[in-house]
Structures are given as C-alpha cells and as structure tokens.
Amino acid sequence: MVSKRAPSIRTSILLLTLALTRSSHARVPKYKPISRSCGVASPSTELQDSHRWLQHNEALDNDLWNASSVQQRHIEHHHHGSHPFGESLSSSNASESDRRRQALPSPSPLYVVDTYIHIVADSSSASASSPKYVTDTMISQQFAYLAHAYTNASIGYRLLGISRSTNDTWAANGDDAGMKRALRRGTYSSLNIYYQSLLQAGANTPGIPAGSTLLGFCSLPAAGVTSGGTTGGGSISGGSTGVGNTTPGTGTPTPPNSRYILDGCNVLSGTMPGGNMVGYNLGGTTAHEVGHWNGLLHTFNGNSCAQDDFGDYVADTPQEMTSTNRCPVYKDSCPSSGVSSTTYNGGPGQTGANPYGPQGYSGPDPIHNFMDYSDDVCYQGFTPGQGARMLNIWQIYREGL
Ligand SMILES: [Zn+2]
Numbered sequence: 001m002v003s004k005r006a007p008s009i010r011t012s013i014l015l016l017t018l019a020l021t022r023s024s025h026a027r028v029p030k031y032k033p034i035s036r037s038c039g040v041a042s043p044s045t046e047l048q049d050s051h052r053w054l055q056h057n058e059a060l061d062n063d064l065w066n067a068s069s070v071q072q073r074h075i076e077h078h079h080h081g082s083h084p085f086g087e088s089l090s091s092s093n094a095s096e097s098d099r100r101r102q103a104l105p106s107p108s109p110l111y112v113v114d115t116y117i118h119i120v121a122d123s124s125s126a127s128a129s130s131p132k133y134v135t136d137t138m139i140s141q142q143f144a145y146l147a148h149a150y151t152n153a154s155i156g157y158r159l160l161g162i163s164r165s166t167n168d169t170w171a172a173n174g175d176d177a178g179m180k181r182a183l184r185r186g187t188y189s190s191l192n193i194y195y196q197s198l199l200q201a202g203a204n205t206p207g208i209p210a211g212s213t214l215l216g217f218c219s220l221p222a223a224g225v226t227s228g229g230t231t232g233g234g235s236i237s238g239g240s241t242g243v244g245n246t247t248p249g250t251g252t253p254t255p256p257n258s259r260y261i262l263d264g265c266n267v268l269s270g271t272m273p274g275g276n277m278v279g280y281n282l283g284g285t286t287a288h289e290v291g292h293w294n295g296l297l298h299t300f301n302g303n304s305c306a307q308d309d310f311g312d313y314v315a316d317t318p319q320e321m322t323s324t325n326r327c328p329v330y331k332d333s334c335p336s337s338g339v340s341s342t343t344y345n346g347g348p349g350q351t352g353a354n355p356y357g358p359q360g361y362s363g364p365d366p367i368h369n370f371m372d373y374s375d376d377v378c379y380q381g382f383t384p385g386q387g388a389r390m391l392n393i394w395q396i397y398r399e400g401l
Helices: 009-027 045-057 068-080 096-103 136-149 176-183 258-262 284-293 384-398
Strands: 111-121 155-166 191-196 216-218 234-237 245-248 265-268
Touching: 045 384, 111 136, 111 176, 136 155, 136 284, 155 176, 155 384, 176 191, 176 258, 191 284, 216 284, 265 284
Parallel strands: 111 155, 111 191, 191 265
Antiparallel strands: 216 265, 234 245
C-alpha cells in the first residue's frame, strides 16, 4: 500500500494562513478612511481627578519594571491586597523575588486581563464566502497584535472566549445595550471587544454625526461598577454618566448595572489584520481603543499648548495640540511647551514626581504613540508613564471586580 505522507500540521497551518491571507486580500473591497475616528467619550470628572492625583504622586521612571512606586504597589497588592489610593508612594527596595523577575529576559506581565472577543456581523458579511467575513486567522492575528502591543507596558491578555453573531442592528451599533446584554462575559475586570462589521456613530457616541463610520470606541473606567447578579454583594445607583453610590449588599441578587453592561470596546471589524480599512487594518485600532479601556486618554487631550493644560496627564508624552493624521515625517504642534527631558538632572527643584511640569516633556508630538490618531504603520508603543498609569488605573478601578 502506498500512502502519501501528509504535510506536517505546521505546514498545513502555514498554507492555510497564506491561502486565507491571499484570498481575503484579493476579494475584500478596500476602503480608505480620511483619518482615524475614535468615538470615546470625554473623561468623567472622577477619572480626570484620578489622573491628576496620579500625575502628582507617581514617580517618573524610564523603566516600568524598575519603577519603585509601581513595583511597591505590585508587591503590596499581592502580599497585602492594599489599595493604592491613600498610600504613600515613596520608594522602597525591591524584594528579592522582584529582583529575580527583573533579571529575566522577558519579564512576566504585571497583570493579565481576561479577554472575550465577539464577532458581530451583518447578514451580508456573515458567511465565509463574503469578502468581509472575519476569519479565524484574522481573530488570532488581532489578538496577537493586542498582546504584543502591551508587552512594553507589562500587561498581558488571556483570550478566554470567542463568539460569533449575525445581527444587522447590532453590527451597525443600533442596539448597544441589547448586544452587550446578550454577549458580555466575565466581570468588570474582563475585557470584552465587539468587532462590528458596520460600526457607525450613534446615540452612544455623542458629538459625532450619526451614521459616520467609526473605527472604534471604548468605555473608560468608572468607580464602583460591579456585575451585580449572583453575588448580592451590593448595588450601584446613579446615572449613566455620574458616579454611582454604593449600597451595602443585602444578600439579594441585583441586576447588573448599566455601566457594567455597556463596559467594553466597540471596534470596526475592518480594522482587524487583513480587514478592508486601508491604513488602519493592521490591528492598531484595537490597541488604541483598549488603551482607553485601561484608562488612557488621547495624547492630544485638551487640544491645547497652554501652560495650565494637562493634556493626557501623563508626563512623558509631549504636549500635543492636534491629533496626528497618517504618519508625518515630523510634527510638533506645541513647540514651546514643557521642559526638555535633557535638562532634567535630578537637582534641586527637579526631584518631584513630575519634574517636567504639567505639560510633560517638550519635544515633537508623540506620533508613534498608540494613543494618537496616526495610522497603523506609525504606531510603535506606549511610554513608561502610560504603562505605570494603566497599572494604577487598573488597581483603582478594575482589579478584583
Ligand atoms: Zn481614541
């Protein structure tokens, strides 16, 4: 009997990947948006206060894994479960275990976010023969992009589930609450990303003309949001925009708060790797949007070069007046702001948590930063300050919930 040796699994996957990539590139009609469009809401007063507080109390350090305050809180959390607010953020020596961890070539993430991906297609893109069909390869490449994007921020992501739905209304952002009530998984510390085939501006993206194509938006963190439901551990009252009031639990299960239901990221599925949004189809939109879910603001937040404008409240992202389109060779929208990073020498008056003043570093606009509006090829990473900020926001707003 003659049998032909089957190709190895690895070879099969490679061939399948190539076939899918080639066919999708050949068949998908391309659409080039004029610029990145993100529908994230303005930060609440509460979240701005957190950023302002952290900006004045976070040590600035060029290496997140050697940042004493970050490390201190990491140790304290895991050893004592204490809360970062109200604690001294003074430096302390690293423990032996953390010193050993720093010595590893690839340090493990400081925390890992449970992640659920939901593919929400309209009826015309729901079948595998459709040019806009989201393939399993696109999902795995998108998740890989997300995980890689956050390695320098020491944040890990663990993909726990994938769902697929076909619903014309949901796909076009026509019933955000209904979609998320049906699909949302996990807790307030779980990331749910909804990839919608026809994502567009709606009632949940005020300030953007209804019907405009959106690349994405996420909910920013809010205090006191729990999943309610079976725990009976308390309930939250308050409007969708205000700060809720926590009511002690009575043992009676409470329905999930609307802010819990709506929490998550809405992303246009054409921005996934291999999607049809030319210039924005490498996966960068998800990295940007999840930055909002982690609490970060746009690097051009405030749209001002004024001395009293805090921008994104992160010291090591240079102040920026305008968002960036595509990937310019050079851009400096606030040429006179901040203090040069090269003038900081740790001398008198420069020993504070933020020696660079409210605007942060001077210097060219952070066009390669995930929280600008640049196109995907321009994106490179987050700053150490953004990494520290995400960790702090995580500990304040989401961890353990
Ligand atoms: Zn954004």
